[in-house]
Amino acid sequence: MANTEKTDKKDLFASYTEDSIRSLDWREHIRLRPGMYIGKLGDGSSADDGIYILLKEVTDNCIDEHTMGFGKQVDIKVTEHMVTVRDYGRGIPLGKVVDVVSKINTGAKYDSKAFQKSVGLNGVGTKAVNALSSYFRVQSVRDGRMKVAEFERGVLTKEHKETATNEENGTLVTFSPDDTVFKNFRYIPEFLENQIWNYCFLNAGLTINFNGKKYLSKNGLLDLLQRKTNDEELRYPIIHLRGEDIEVAITHENQYGEEYYSFVNGQHTTQGGTHLGAFREAFVKTVRDFYKKDYDATDIRASICAAISVRVQEPVFESQTKTKLGSLTVYEGGPSMKAFVLDFLSKHLDDYLHRNPAVADAMKKRIEQSERERKELAGVKKLANERAKKANLHNRKLRDCRIHMNEEYTGKEKAENEARKLDTTIFITEGDSASGSITKSRNVETQAVFSLRGKPLNSFGLTKKIVYENEEFNLLQHALNIEDGLEGLRYNNIVVATDADVDGMHIRLLILTFFLQFFPDLVKNGHVYILETPLFRVRNKQETIYCYSEEEKQKAVKKLGGKPEITRFKGLGEISPDEFGRFIGEDMRIDPIILSKDIHIQKLLEYYMGKNTQARQEFIINNLRHEKDVIEEVQESVK
Known part of the structure; x- marks a missing residue:
């Protein structure tokens, strides 16, 4: 055995030569x-998928x-x-x-005079x-002259001659994502619209015409928070404050958790960063100073919904996707981010609360309500956390992965691991058979599995006390690491x-009720999905087709011809681990849980998960359909 190892090392050493070193050009490396x-x-299917980052x-x-x-x-x-963008x-x-679109490290963003506080600084994006x-x-128009260039997968295919034009100045870019890279991709309208609205909220006065519809915000982050919240749930009107290079909007709701929207130079920093950390600390200190009471930080921030936008010279992000700010100063030689945000809030928020005593009183009541709820939970929470800690030492419900969303990575693999954090996934499954299939076929680097014992408790209308009293909910909360908010999400x-x-x-429904009742920010921030698995397998000796609907099955039968073998999967446990690997890999189909802006969470939960309401009875009666009728309709449409 030892001789074999020595031989293997010797062979590896000998094979590591000058020919092993490769130099990739910019296009190949990307x-x-x-x-x-x-x-x-x-x-x-996710708001942070690559096709949206391209846009x-x-x-x-x-x-x-x-x-x-x-x-x-x-x-x-x-x-x-196809996507077209014209400025x-x-x-x-x-x-x-x-x-500018084909030479790495080329662009005007290196000239700080041309772009003082821009989003992109490293010449990579386009x-x-x-x-x-x-x-x-790419097409550019400047003062009556136009230049056009066309590419395929980064390779220049045609550079047009410069011509005269009557078009307005500006740049027009048209692109089609490569379907060999982004397989089976689709644009979800809600994600696109949310992306467009964020640009408008952060650039009051800018008009974006998106697919024929006009988007415009006059009040910046105030409009953003009004879109993200429901009037009936607000404890007081949204506080909106603006200063030089900073804007904030703040309110408290009735729901659990903390909800933040943070931005730097117009970039939505979905993973926060130094500016969000500074805001959370500064808000606590300002509130304590105003009320002259040493409230617990968790009570002050409980149920908060807030947005912060800052403009920074030379921002340093932790990756090219710019989802987390690393900059510690606002501009070279200027204050730290912490000092900058604290100085702004301690003056402007304090002034606002003095001028608006009704708002100050409502905020105080919300904080003290959170304080009472926390103290009521203290005893049961301590016991539950001790129980969960013991269970976590050998948590049979959780099959964990190696990379986690909340961990910081260093070393030569930092860039790759930071990018892979976005792929980290936990599957919540029912029963041992389904859990076993996923566990055996998953990617152990980025995919974890949490197994439910059976049907969980219907948590609608219950207090957060149940999260700690119910062992399954408590273990799930600990597996996700969301007890203290989204910042620690694994x-x-x-x-x-x-x-x-x-x-x-x-x-x-029971799992979604749990999230919406106690951790709605998980859903609002686009972290929760439903796994689509095939209902049918249609195959002959030459080909196998997996189908996700009756319509897909009919098309598969028609394509294969003859009398193919049709298998109906009744449960996830019937799908072998080898087959399951195909459905949770790069071709995984997942449906995001999206809450539209006019949805009232408590009313939604009451309708579906409350006691047998008259409205739900009427809906079921009026929409009953026989399976035979559905199949006949599908067969007719396929013809």
Whole structure:
């Protein structure tokens, strides 16, 4: 055995030669390691999937032009597989049109005079879009002259001659994401609309025309919080404060948890960073100083919903996707982020509360209510956490993965691990058979499995005390690490994986009720999904097709011809681990749980999970359909 190891090492040493060292050009490197540039790839079912990052990278340049005072309108059109973005800024200098989108570390963002507080600083964004698009076209118009260049997967295919034009100044980019990189991708309208609204909220006065609809915000973060909250749930009117290079909006609701929306130079920092940490600390200190009471920080922030936007010179983000700010100062030689935010809140929030005693009183009541609830929970919480700690030493319910969302990585693998954090997923399954199949076929680096014992408790209308008294809920909370808010969340994606039958649907509802009742920010921030697994397997000796609906089954039968073998999967446990690996890999189908802005969570839960309401009875009666009728309709449509 020892001799074999020595031989293997000797062979490895001998094979490591000059020929082992490769130098990749910019395009090859982006295509080989796309995660380093755009985070996870995905199919569009998550708001942070690559196809949305491509749109963001192009739009960011338009926003930077607007921020510098050039162009008050951006036109965006997104079809099934094509994206077009047009701004009315200065336009790329015509002699550099090709270089700006195809030469790494080329751009105006290095000249701080041209772009004082822009989002992109490293000259990578549009190059990544170019390299990862099957078709990419850039057009620039400056003072009556136009230049166009076309690419395929980063390779220049046609550079048009400069021509005269009557078009307005600005840049137009058209691209189609490469379907060999983004497999089976689709754009979800709600994610696109949310992305567009964020640009408008952060750039009051900017008009974005998106697929023929106009988007405009006049009140910035005030409009954002009004869109994200429900009037009936607010404890007091939204506090909206603006200063030089900073804007905040704050309110408290009735729900559990803390909910934040943070931005830097117009970039949505979904993982927060130094500015969000500074805000959370500064808010606590300002409130304590105002009320002259040493309230617990968790009581002050419980049920808060807030947004913060800062503008920073030379921001340092922790990855190319710019989801977490690392900058410690606002500008070179200026105050630390912590001092800057504290100085702003201690003056402006304190002034606001003095001028608005009704708001100050409502905030005080909300804080003291949280204090009472925390003290009532203290005893049961301590016992539950001790029990969970013991269980975690050998938690049979959790099969964990190696990489976690809340961990900081260093060393030579830092960039890759930071990108892979976005892929971290926990599957919540029912029963041992389903859990076993997923556990055996999962990616142990980024995929974890939590197994439910059976149907969990219906938590609608219950207090948070039940989270600690119910062992299963408590272990799930600890597995996710969300007891103290989203900052410690261990997995980016929480996927409910239940059978596609009546019992499975019921378990889905019970799990979603648990999240919406006690951790609604998980859903609001796009972390919760439903796993789609095939209902049928249709195959002959040459081909196997997995089908997710009756319609797909009919098409598969028609395609294969003859009399193919049809298997109906009644539960996840019937799918072998080898087969399951196909459904939770890069082609995994997941449906995001999306809450529209007009949804009232408590009313929604009451309708579906409350006692047998008259409205729900009437809906069921009026919408009953026989399976035979559904199948006949599908067969007719396939014909």
